[in-house]
Amino acid sequence: MAIYSTSGFLIFCLIQNSVANHANVHLKLPTEIRLGQQLKFDCETSSVISATKSRQWRGGANNKLLCYDGTTVDPTKYKEKMINQTNYELIVEEASENDLECPYACRVGFDIDQKFLKVNENNFVQLPDKKFTKVDYQMQNGQARLILVLFKVFPKPVCKLKNQERVLPETNATKSVVLYNVTYRLESSESIIPCGEQLDIECKVGKERYFVPVKNSITCNSSKTSKDSATSLVTIVGVCVACISFVGLAVLWAHCKRKKKHNGEYKRAVNKAEGMNLTI
Ligand SMILES: *[C@@H]1O[C@H](CO)[C@@H](O)[C@H](O)[C@H]1NC(C)=O
Ligand SMILES: *[C@@H]1O[C@H](CO)[C@@H](O)[C@H](O)[C@H]1NC(C)=O
Numbered sequence: 554m555a556i557y558s559t560s561g562f563l564i565f566c567l568i569q570n571s572v573a574n575h576a577n578v579h580l581k582l583p584t585e586i587r588l589g590q591q592l593k594f595d596c597e598t599s600s601v602i603s604a605t606k607s608r609q610w611r612g613g614a615n616n617k618l619l620c621y622d623g624t625t626v627d628p629t630k631y632k633e634k635m636i637n638q639t640n641y642e643l644i645v646e647e648a649s650e651n652d653l654e655c656p657y658a659c660r661v662g663f664d665i666d667q668k669f670l671k672v673n674e675n676n677f678v679q680l681p682d683k684k685f686t687k688v689d690y691q692m693q694n695g696q697a698r699l700i701l702v703l704f705k706v707f708p709k710p711v712c713k714l715k716n717q718e719r720v721l722p723e724t725n726a727t728k729s730v731v732l733y734n735v736t737y738r739l740e741s742s743e744s745i746i747p748c749g750e751q752l753d754i755e756c757k758v759g760k761e762r763y764f765v766p767v768k769n770s771i772t773c774n775s776s777k778t779s780k781d782s783a784t785s786l787v788t789i790v791g792v793c794v795a796c797i798s799f800v801g802l803a804v805l806w807a808h809c810k811r812k813k814k815h816n817g818e819y820k821r822a823v824n825k826a827e828g829m830n831l832t833i
């Protein structure tokens with residue numbers, strides 16, 4: 554009995570040793586991750602992959618078997634590709650958040666290499682969704698307030714008012730698997746940007762830039778400015794009416810003067826001709 558369990562233990566150790574041996578295979582994780590695109594994992598073996606050895610891929614959100622000797626659990630999501638006699642690839646289609654931040658392993662026979670697919674500023678960028686970006690600027694009782702919300706972004710952006718180099722303070726951030734929703738808020742006792750000017754916000758997302766789409770220029774909504782603009786509208790209309798009347802009068806006056814002059818010249822010419830007739 555004792556001999557049986559000892560030999561059982563020995564066999565267990567032998568298997569463990571061969572399972573733990575990963576010097577002969579090397580897994581390379583994708584270095585440029587984009588959601589919606591392919592993720593490629595490369596597995597390289599130190600010697601030619603023999604036909605008698607099985608190939609396996611494991612991993613993903615539930616760390617399950619993904620592919621066995623080229624047969625995949627979901628052909629639309631996972632594909633295996635033989636590159637050459639020593640390298641083969643796992644292709645994950647349409648990468649989603651759930652394919653990230655989880656382990657992946659390749660195995661040839663008993664040789665295995667496992668790594669964790671972690672995202673960071675160097676291997677992953679996701680610009681915020683333009684359709685859902687929220688910008689709200691209000692000027693009330695002499696208080697200006699700017700709120701910006703960016704959805705589903707990575708890494709956390711640093712946003713600035715472009716013309717002022719003023720950084721917008723982050724006030725809240727929530728994270729799903731990897732993507733953030735980030736809220737920025739800037740308050741000021743004076744107008745953050747002059748009335749009628751375009752709000753220009755530029756964010757740095759990792760190494761990329763994102764220009765916040767703002768549809769309209771800022772309309773200052775305090776009663777003072779609306780009265781001001783009403784006054785200026787009246788002024789502009791008044792000036793226009795005055796200008797048009799003046800030009801009209803001037804044209805009329807010039808026309809009358811020319812007519813008078815013309816009449817005078819005609820009379821003089823007739824007189825001259827009559828005079829000539831007389832001399833003939
Ligand atoms: C197999 O492909 C890998 C990746 O493309 C390459 O690095 C390696 O040199 C190739 N090996 C052979 C034997 O062609
Ligand atoms: C502008 O002022 C009106 C009335 O005071 C208010 O209902 C409206 O929400 C304000 N709009 C903005 C963009 O501040």
Ligand SMILES: *[C@@H]1O[C@H](CO)[C@@H](O)[C@H](O)[C@H]1NC(C)=O
Binds near residue numbers: 724725726
């Ligand atoms: C941050 O935003 C989340 C989601 O909108 C909200 O549940 C949470 O209370 C906010 N936290 C703070 C400190 O405002």
Ligand SMILES: *[C@@H]1O[C@H](CO)[C@@H](O)[C@H](O)[C@H]1NC(C)=O
Binds near residue numbers: 704705
């Ligand atoms: C981020 O915002 C989107 C859209 O409002 C929402 O569906 C999602 O649950 C939010 N994520 C987090 C982590 O708050």
